[in-house]
Amino acid sequence: MTVGLTADRKGAPDSETLRNALRRWEYNKNRREADRPAEVAAALNWVRKTSVPLADLAEFEGITMALGACARKLDGTAAAPSYYTRRRRVLYNVLKYAVQRKRLAVNPIDGLDWKPTEDDEVREEVDPAVVPSPRQMTELLTAVSYAGPRRGPRMVAFFACVYYAMMRPGEVVSLRESDCKLPATGWGRLTLAGSKPSVGTEWTDSGEYHDDRGLKGRHRKAKRPVPIPPDLVRILRGHIDRYGVGSDGRLFRTERGGVLLPSGYGRTWHKARTLALAPAEEASGLARRPYDLRHAGVSLRLNAGVPPTQVAEWAGHSVEVLLKIYAKVIAGQDHLWEGRIDDALGG
Template identity: 45%
Template sequence: MTYDVQIWSIRKRANRAKPYQRRWRVGHKPHSKSYALKAQADGRRAELLSALRQREQFDVETGLPASELIEQSSPTWFEHACAYAAMKWPDASAKHRAGIADALATVTPNLVTDKRGAPNKQVLRRALYSWAFAFRLDDGTLKPRSEVEEPPAETTAALNWIARKSVKVTDLETPSVLRNALEALTLKLYGKRAAENTIHRKETVFSNALRYAVERGLLGSLPLGKVDWKAPETDDEIDFRFVPGPRLAKRLIAAAGEQGERGKHLRAFFGCLYYAAMRPAEATDLRESACKLPEEGWGELVLSGSTPRVGSSWTDSGESFDTRGLKRRARKATRTVPIPPVLVHMLREHIETYGIAEDGRLFRAHRGGHVLSKEYGEIWQAARLVVLSEKEAKTPLAERPYSARAAGVSLWLESGVAPAEVARRAGHSIAVLFRFYAKAIHGNQQRSNHQIEWALNAADEE
């Protein structure tokens, strides 16, 4: 590539089928091309002069400006999306891998030259999500699942279609193409508006994929600024109208424990979500070795991992559970959580009654194996119907088991525990705690203000 470029005037050669010759030199190498019409030659010469005025480098071998050379060699968006998913795969958690595939499978069907002969929407999405953007190790090499396993015929046809029709990455420099991709992120498969958090999550993946295109030299710069579009605002703050208070939380946990043998087996599990503010995936991974359970007084849990269920397609082990470290922490990081006597007694009773799994886990499904979100979700819903009135049950009050964790964090804040300590125990950053629990923290600040005011008034009275 060089800036040493000279572009000569159009030369006319008589008695030629294409008499108008455009000539230019790049570095030491001359180039030429002939046209039937002078306007064609002049138009192309003007394009080269424009590139030269914009200080573009030219390629010595082809004689083309850098922008045109990039466009000629540009892979398709589908090829780039596969490369991006493969680049992220080794270091991403199973859940994040699935999220990347979900976002790419949403936007890729809209980045096509035309939709003639398009496969069924659901077939195409499944082909992209489960086969093109999911990977397997084959003889130590990471390959798309579609190259390692034999996909159904309709999947193969769908992937062949998207490979033929996909636009080039450089086409995303065009605002209309980029807007088409961004609008696709706002919709579900059959056109219904997606939730704000979903749009925001998918836009982040798409933006990162574009940044990777810049990194690879496929785009000169991030093109998102060319379009007047932004992801909708998300309201992360918890609605405390629907977070159970201490009395209701205790009743829900007790009712869950009365839902047959499955409920009895998971009563302490729900206790961990509330009294230790654990995430469900952290509770399913709780080991006996992590528990300090004295006969009297407070105990302690040393949390070091979680086992979220994400599906076997996204884990390295091929199991449906991904065993990993604590959320947004280094792999070997731990989190110590003091637990009140009520939870200590629950856990001691659970161990005495049900024992532990071979790997030391406290909680298992009623018939063995990992605790499924479907199982503890059903038990929680049954407990809601027992405890709540018919009117309350139709509201989001304590809607999910995760509500117990929110209730636990809220209890700590309302009890006057410093936000920094609450964040540490719950495994949040301070920023996330303030974003989600702003109202509860504000209430705690009001209590602190009253305490400071009382101290000031007492000093004045002396």
């Protein structure tokens, strides 16, 4: 967004150098005062000279330009609503700080009735075409076990959690044995209490690649219970029997006991898709990302007729967000509701 608030692109450094200078130096408090390479110093000097004055953001044209920048990705296309919301929140807090420092009289976003233009309109809907069916999911999870003789079998339960429990990958990385109720028969329960998202060593206080956080969108000590079907109970029991748990109780680690990285489980998933899918399916967007398995789990419950309020609670969404993201999935349920209405009418 900083680059989007420059008055003149004349003399601008190349995009990669500029964003590297901002992200790795200016925005990183641990390196902000360190000696900088000449090209980094030059790029930051250009930003300081060409950035629009803060006072411009108090005007309608200035603040809408800033919000428009929040609504676009690097390639100029519309950002997802969640991405836009995060950036707008950051911008709001920056302006709030400016008010506290008496650099602005009021926060210009307060009371502003502004929505992205058609070009900037933010969209985030799950395309049903990327959501694997239950049959395809069974085949994909089987393929994971063959995606590398040592890593593949260890990762089956990981991807099964994303699908059957609708978990975010960072939540699966953080899952501990004490979070799991896994009876010998029937349904089980996971009580999710945290997440270990991958943020990079430069952005954590500990210097670790992962950050220990609470559940997304909830206070730090909140927990989210999720009922899990017998298939996942069986898979998790088998995983624990075969691989045990880490010294901290976590179920999923690397072979050397380290924290799983997106690059590692991403490669495993890529191999599994190649093994499980037909060439046309692999070339499509079907289950392209591990996160698409979470979409599949949510879609499965919605298509089974579970009320959206309940699905949202299990998945860790607000109802509003769930209805927006899965609008096309819900819209495809007409035949289900028509049949139930027929039954109610005695037809």
